Amino acid sequence: MRLDGDHGGHALRSPSRLHAFNRYEIKYLMPSTAVPVLRERLARRLALDDHGASGGYGVWSVYYDTRDLRFYWEKIEGLRFRRKLRVRHYGDPYTVDDETHVYVEIKQRVNRVTQKRRVGLPYRLARELCDGRAMVAHDAGQRAFLDEVLELICGLDLRPVAMTGYRREAFVGRDADAGLRVTLDHRVRGRDRDFHLGAAADNRLIVPARLAVVEFKANERVPYWLTDLAAELNMSVVRMSKYCQSVEAFGRAPRSIFHVPDEASTRIEV
Template identity: 30%
Template sequence: MNEILRQEKKFLITLQQYYEFSHIFSKILSLDSHSHGDGYEIRSLYFDSLDDRDFHEKEDGIELRRKIRMRTYGADTPFAMLEMKQKQGQLQKKRSLKMKREDAEALILGNYSVLLKYSEPFAAECYAIMNMYCYRPVCIVSYHRKAFVAKENKIRITFDHHIVANESDFQIFSSKLNQYPVLDPYLVVLEVKYNGFLLSYIKDVINTIDKSELSVSKYCLGRSIRKHYLF
């Protein structure tokens, strides 16, 4: 089980700004080992309770909240990461459990007992929460990510673009997943993640962004059709 506690800042920038800042960061930071070209694919399958508790807490800006998701890196990924993100004031706590592909597929179908096969306490916690609040799959969000890293304070700068979603097909490993855009393709989500404090030379670059920090939730974007357009 992996655990990360860090600060996260998000900005919505244009595609032109993405290329400009990507070029700048390529000169001062290291490219993430998974990144090539315009980045690598990420798929996130989000779970929520029957009353969509996590969605509404995010929309309402509740200070202490969580979300549970399963993450893969394309249809051919031989495993999945079950993750829980918890908002704690300015900090984000993320815990993750690496699962076998067959166990992940069983979890998607509602067989939460597969979590009991793992010895980590985090697996038992997810099992209890998902059963207690009747969690079920609600949407898949996919996008491409280009990431830069600095070893100091575990800094990560990520650019997420071409964000698409699906609220009816939850086969996260499918090569024929039908998804639709949920964000203007000319917009990019920039995330700045770090522990402790942000190094000054990186902060100087971020401060040149002519935009205020804002909350851009890919999960809420993924629920946009069912929550905002269906009655």
């Protein structure tokens, strides 16, 4: 498999136990004070995600990159094909131990389409794969994806670079809107060290607390009623990446034109 700009070897695969997503995404920023109105309007037409009740759930991700931040610059420069490797946990970080179920994911962009492939593993195996750079025990159908992850890690000498975490509310489409997903992310935080998902470490706001990140995700197209709603609520389309935001917030790269200006640096509890 090639590790250069040719993405022919990265076509979506769908073997058992390998989750694949292929969709269009639009990202917005909006004041947190306006979220209740958006939430109420979404609830009229969409269903809450199975895990989205009681204020949502935590999403924590460790991102891997090269020494010179190749994946970061691919995003900033807007390459038509770009990707990210991350290990992701859904839930509270203080519950994470070796046996916690996490996902190893490759998220990539091909022209305007976002593709995500991932496999679920116990956290100890995810660390052995991504940090120990060794093949791990796996189910049938996972081998090709795990080989690809190892080729990326070893071929590009990837290492943990940034971590992000936030509280997510999610709505899913039904009937005519099947395949639609809307996420509202609050209190977007990050850190640039102590990359164990369960580490008792300080996290810093990397997006001002007064703002929420909203994403529309659709298999084919975002319905007109939803884009009309975004216009009605004066939601601003952004190219902001949470990973890039974290890299820039901690001074790993100069702040790009896509950076969301931060307020006074604030450390907060998980």
